[in-house]
Each structure stands twice: as structure tokens, then as C-alpha cells.
Amino acid sequence: MDLLQLRYFQTVARYEHMSRAAEELRVAQPSLSRTIARLEAELGSPLFSRQGRRIRLNQYGAMFLRHVDRALSELDDGRRAVREARDTGLGRVGVASETLLTVTHLLGSFRAAHPRADVRLFQSTAEEMERRLRSREVDFCVASQPLNGANLDSIELAREEVLLAVPPGHRLDGRESVTIPELADEPFVTTRRGHWQRALLDRLFSSEGLTPLLSCEGDEPGASQDMVSAGLGIGLIPATSRRIGTDSHIPVAWVRLDAPDCHRVLTLVWNRDAHLSDAALSFREFTTGIPFMTHRLPDPRREPAHDPS
Secondary structure (H helix, E strand, C coil), X not given: CXXXXXHHHHHHHHHXXXXXXXXXHCCCHHHHHHHHHHHHHHHCCCCEEEECCEEEECHHHHHHHHHHHHHHHHHHHHHHHHHHHHCCCCCEXXXXXXXXXXXXXXXXXXXXXXXXXXXXXXXXXXXXXXXXXXXCCCCEEEECCCCCCCXXXXXXXXXXXXXXXXXXXXXXXXXXXXXXXXXXXXXXXXXXXXXXXXXXXXXXXXXXXXXXXXXXXXXXXXXXXXXXXXXXXXXXXXXXXXXXXXXXXXXXXXXXXXXXXXXXXXXXXXXXXXXCCHHHHHHHHHHHHCCCCCCCCCCCXXXXXXXXX
């Protein structure tokens, strides 16, 4: 049994598909099939159930995969630790976030305080964050919704109100607050499923036995205010994102939602079993040791936004 067999098995187990695994590993499928067959012969037990061309991880394969994942993760951590000890810098820290605007100021401040740290940033959905933490592609996730998974630790960084943004001159422009049933026929600009804005919107409407009417579903939360201003719909936007948006002169009107728990909660999440470089340890201390974001809640009526620079 060698490392190549184990890594091949891990990839096949993840895809449960020989062709896709072979494509990712960049090996010929017959060679990959022979490697898995040799591993099964050495273990004395099949690891996959085969039905024609379809394969599924069986109970022995699932049991073996748990040990393989731990063993390969430890080896990867060891390789990383040696590399970081050899280097003169602090090492690398990988961070995933649903929207880059959320962490731009934080990472900029961290780089200024620790210029030797190698910072890598990834934009990811909640599902992708969980995968990246499990595979140790990133050290931390700045998440706006709960992440599920064993061995994950988290700490709350910030809690902020989520407001309703409407185009200037809209029938709700000037309202102090609005209920969800009053929005039943209003088209919403929002994100696709998997992003926190969509999860919040669906939850708020579901609690009233309603389904939101959508005018736009996208993958770029930062564009919501532009689309609302253009009259394409209304949208849920957190106070901080409004304040540090890419264009601080986008005219919209702000209304508070009369709904329970209409907030975004930001948490820092990490895998407690993963090796953390000096850069990663410094990032966690830096992030949790200072206020992550400070903002004042805006007046619910239209308020001229200011340039954050």
C-alpha cells in the first residue's frame, strides 16, 4: 500500500465515478481502475459496490475512507509545517468568504500589520466553505450562515441588522418599517440558493406562509444595490455592506423590516484538527482581538451614503 493508491482511492471515493476521478487525477481510467483493484486485493475486501459502470462506496470503503482522510491530512499538515518552518515568512493563511466586500477591510488591515504573511482569499458558498475546511484548502471561513460538520469551531464576529433597500420614489420610500406580507407582490433582487441573503429571504417569507417573488437571482451580492437603484426590484442588504459598497453613491431608500431576527451574523469558522501556520494563528488572534466591523445603523429613510475612502 502506498500514498499514490491512497490518494487515488480518496478521489474515486469523493466522486464515486471512475471517469471523473481519472480526469481530476490526470491519469488513464484503466490505470486508475487497476490501482483501486490492487488496493482492494491488498485489503482483502472490495471498497465499492459495482453495478454496471456505476460505483458506490460500500461500508468497508466508507470505513477505510475515514482513516485515509485522517492519514493524508496529517501528512499534508506535516509537509506544510516543514515548509513554513523553512521559510522566513509567517507562512500562508487561506480565508473563504461568501462576499469579498465582507473581508476586504479586515484583510487589508491584517496585511498592513503582518506584511510577511501570505494571504489567500476565496469566494465561496456555505457548501463550498464546508468542503474547503474539510479538505484544508482554507484555514478559516468568514461565514454568514451556520456551517455544519464535525471538528469545526467558530466564534461570532459581528451581528448586524439587515435592511430593505427600495428604489427612490418607490411606494415604500419614506416608510419607517414594513411587514413581510406587505412585500408579497414585490419583486426581489437576490442571490442564488446557498448564499445567506437567499436563505434569509426564504426564511422570512416561509415564516409567513409565503414565497418571495424573484426578479433576479445572481452570484454577486455586491451588485444588489445597483439593481435596486435601477428599479429592477427590492432587496435585503446588511448595514455594513451598504456602508462599504463598491459604489457609495448609488441612490436607494432604506426601510426596516418588521420581522423577527432580521440580522446577519458573521462567524469565523475553522477546523480544530487542522494545522495552523503562524500566519493563520496571527490572523485568528488579529480577527478576534479587535472589533471586526463597526457601524451605526442607518436611518431607515434615505440617507446619503458616504465615501468609505
